[in-house]
Amino acid sequence: MSATSSLQFLDDRRSVPSRQLGEPGPDPATLRRMLQSAVRVPDHGKLVPFRFLHITGPARLALGEVLAERTLARDPDAPAAVVEKDRARFSHAPDIVTVIARLTPGHKVPEQEQLLSAGSACFALLQAAQALGFGAQWLTGWMAYDGEVARRLGLAANERIVGFIHIGTPRMEAPERERPDAAALLSEWRPDGR
Numbered sequence: 001m002s003a004t005s006s007l008q009f010l011d012d013r014r015s016v017p018s019r020q021l022g023e024p025g026p027d028p029a030t031l032r033r034m035l036q037s038a039v040r041v042p043d044h045g046k047l048v049p050f051r052f053l054h055i056t057g058p059a060r061l062a063l064g065e066v067l068a069e070r071t072l073a074r075d076p077d078a079p080a081a082v083v084e085k086d087r088a089r090f091s092h093a094p095d096i097v098t099v100i101a102r103l104t105p106g107h108k109v110p111e112q113e114q115l116l117s118a119g120s121a122c123f124a125l126l127q128a129a130q131a132l133g134f135g136a137q138w139l140t141g142w143m144a145y146d147g148e149v150a151r152r153l154g155l156a157a158n159e160r161i162v163g164f165i166h167i168g169t170p171r172m173e174a175p176e177r178e179r180p181d182a183a184a185l186l187s188e189w190r191p192d193g194r
Contacts, residue, residue, distance in 0.1 A: 014174030016135030021168030
């Protein structure tokens with residue numbers, strides 16, 4: 001692959017809305033191949049500060065029930081539409097890979113760097129999915145930060161959900177959106193402050 005086509009691949013990355021992802025999802029070997037690429041991220045200290053939790057099949061619907069329960073526990077007056085939206089969150093894409101940061105507190109590598117490494121794994125997984133012809137979307141939402149959801153997913157005290165990566169076959173062409181002008185975001189530091 002030429003440098004131009006490699007950069008074009010990066011430029012063509014799109015998120016496909018999870019509601020627009022259907023069957024088929026990746027088979028087990030293809031998913032392992034995606035994860036093989038996803039782990040090739042910067043990892044100062046070689047801590048491997050992340051792991052993956054695969055949610056597929058009926059487990060997606062079971063997680064939706066957990067979310068519906070938590071929605072009502074958090075707000076007993078939640079409208080039925082909100083409860084149903086949470087119940088259906090994981091019912092669209094056939095595969096969801098939860099990327100979990102495994103933090104080592106007090107290590108010379110700051111926790112922020114460990115989180116960034118886990119976040120990089122999310123992005124690398126998106127790229128790997130697209131490279132293999134799948135659509136994907138990185139989502140979080142309130143459930144990524146809810147202690148009870150973390151407990152139900154089996155997270156340890158030092159673990160945090162960094163993202164739910166929804167993967168499947170796109171039912172539509174991924175939408176493009178306006179992108180920032182990279183040159184406008186670039187500035188130069190000068191030692192004289194000018």
